[in-house]
Amino acid sequence: xxxxxxxxxxxxxxxxxxxxxxxxxxxxxxxxxxxxxxxxxxxxxxxxxxxxxxxxxxxxxxxxxxxxxxxxxxxxxxxxxxxxxxxxxxxxxxxxxxxxxxxxxxxxxxxxxxxxxxxxxxxxxxxxxxxxxxxxxxxxxxxxxxxxxxxxxxxxxxxxxxxxxxxxxxxxxxxxxxxxxxxxxxxxxxxxxxxxxxxxxxxxxxxxxxxxxxxxxxxxxxxxxxxxxxxxxxxxxxxxxxxxxxxxxxxxxxxxxxxxxxxxxxxxxxxxxxxxxxxxxxxxxxxxxxxxxxxxxxxxxxxxxxxxxxxxxxxxxxxxxxxxxxxxxxxxxxxxxxxxxxxxxxxxxxxxxxxxxxxxxxxxxxxxxxxxxxxxxxxxxxxxxxxxxxxxxxxxxxxxxxxxxxxxxxxxxxxxxxxxxxxxxxxxxxxxxxxxxxxxxxxxxxxxxxxxxxxxxxxxxxxxxxxx
Ligand code: BES
Ligand code: ZN
Ligand code: ZN
Numbered sequence: 047x048x049x050x051x052x053x054x055x056x057x058x059x060x061x062x063x064x065x066x067x068x069x070x071x072x073x074x075x076x077x078x079x080x081x082x083x084x085x086x087x088x089x090x091x092x093x094x095x096x097x098x099x100x101x102x103x104x105x106x107x108x109x110x111x112x113x114x115x116x117x118x119x120x121x122x123x124x125x126x127x128x129x130x131x132x133x134x135x136x137x138x139x140x141x142x143x144x145x146x147x148x149x150x151x152x153x154x155x156x157x158x159x160x161x162x163x164x165x166x167x168x169x170x171x172x173x174x175x176x177x178x179x180x181x182x183x184x185x186x187x188x189x190x191x192x193x194x195x196x197x198x199x200x201x202x203x204x205x206x207x208x209x210x211x212x213x214x215x216x217x218x219x220x221x222x223x224x225x226x227x228x229x230x231x232x233x234x235x236x237x238x239x240x241x242x243x244x245x246x247x248x249x250x251x252x253x254x255x256x257x258x259x260x261x262x263x264x265x266x267x268x269x270x271x272x273x274x275x276x277x278x279x280x281x282x283x284x285x286x287x288x289x290x291x292x293x294x295x296x297x298x299x300x301x302x303x304x305x306x307x308x309x310x311x312x313x314x315x316x317x318x319x320x321x322x323x324x325x326x327x328x329x330x331x332x333x334x335x336x337x338x339x340x341x342x343x344x345x346x347x348x349x350x351x352x353x354x355x356x357x358x359x360x361x362x363x364x365x366x367x368x369x370x371x372x373x374x375x376x377x378x379x380x381x382x383x384x385x386x387x388x389x390x391x392x393x394x395x396x397x398x399x400x401x402x403x404x405x406x407x408x409x410x411x412x413x414x415x416x417x418x419x420x421x422x423x424x425x426x427x428x429x430x431x432x433x434x435x436x437x438x439x440x441x442x443x444x445x446x447x448x449x450x451x452x453x454x455x456x457x458x459x460x461x462x463x464x465x466x467x468x469x470x471x472x473x474x475x476x477x478x479x480x481x482x483x484x485x486x487x488x489x490x491x492x493x494x495x496x497x498x499x500x501x502x503x504x505x506x507x508x509x510x511x512x513x514x
Contacts, residue, residue, distance in 0.1 A: 277327075
């Protein structure tokens with residue numbers, strides 16, 4: 047689907063506006079009446095123009111709670127879904143120029159998320175809206191950065207939805223290279239040999255039973271005028287498939303484990319959107335890409351592995367692998383000179399128990415960045431909620447035989463103790479962690495898209511990076 051900005055007046059199949067715009071757009075009384083009738087019981091109306099307007103159809107979003115951006119965004123998402131279903135192919139998204147740029151952005155965000163479909167594996171692809179033209183007060187610059195965000199959300203959803211067969215570590219690297227092409231992002235790949243040289247015993251233990259070898263993908267953006275050695279780091283869990291290892295998952299729990307690279311997909315796409323949107327600070331992204339699989343060479347419960355920072359880790363469970371690969375990615379970020387480290391991961395089932403699919407749990411000691419990311423989330427309509435993270439949580443990860451265990455005590459505070467494990471590897475570098483395991487996936491169609499990957503946090507993290 048191509049989204050563009052109207053530079054001159056356009057004539058397309060649909061016009062889409064708010065019921066407030068209806069008053070000023072000079073539609074025929076019959077049309078106004080029909081719109082009013084439909085809006086009595088629904089949040090939007092679609093009506094054929096019966097030759098009474100330059101457009102064939104008129105779609106109207108009810109001017110409900112214009113002060114609530116989340117509501118507006120969802121409204122436009124729902125409308126996009128309905129229009130696409132009805133067979134529309136081109137939309138003229140009209141936002142009265144008197145309205146703010148913010149409203150136009152929000153409408154665009156909702157609309158572009160609502161039209162998303164994952165149909166590349168269908169013999170006959172689903173119907174798509176092919177063209178969206180936006181008429182609004184949005185400046186060309188703002189449009190460009192908003193477009194980068196919505197395209198990145200769609201791309202993030204794609205990467206997560208694609209089956210693990212077609213999204214192993216190397217596929218992911220190729221996809222990342224493609225996304226970074228034409229941007230100022232430098233792509234570096236540490237292969238298994240380079241990881242071994244760097245002493246990444248934790249990452250390599252997780253990846254060693256898969257024929258698809260582990261990689262640490264590093265993406266760098268150096269902002270003009272910034273000290274080359276100073277940058278902020280984001281690490282994303284890239285477990286391309288999580289069988290659970292020898293502590294194998296029951297088949298129901300394994301079913302969706304292609305989404306276990308969601309942290310990496312989110313960080314990658316947020317980063318690309320931020321760079322396209324004019325990132326001003328140096329940022330590096332560390333994505334450990336592995337497959338947690340099983341063979342005769344698999345790592346075992348009770349094994350003790352040595353991470354790249356020298357910490358020995360007792361394997362309490364081979365299914366707690368995300369924290370192991372992130373630990374080594376964090377060490378690489380730290381030794382490269384990161385000023386702060388943020389981790390994003392589908393890390394625990396316990397996140398679902400804590401906050402469900404509604405809020406992303408956030409925790410850490412980097413108060414300044416946590417404040418920024420919470421604000422970015424609020425403005426993006428993505429819900430995030432801070433959890434406590436204290437030394438007591440780290441004590442839950444004690445091991446009798448090694449420096450630390452990769453499992454806590456009976457799952458107590460499971461989401462936070464996983465965060466405490468990661469915090470250990472920050473060694474005092476300002477740290478924050480977001481567990482996207484529930485929110486990155488929706489089991490049913492929702493206002494902003496179909497069942498499947500949601501692309502949660504792409505928007506918030508892009509805004510966060512732009513606010514650095
Ligand atoms: N990838 C899972 C977490 C997960 C679970 C993501 C459900 C999405 C949906 C992770 O690697 C895992 O299995 N974690 C274990 C840790 C436990 C063994 C300490 C968990 O949460 O059960
Ligand atoms: Zn696991
Ligand atoms: Zn996992």
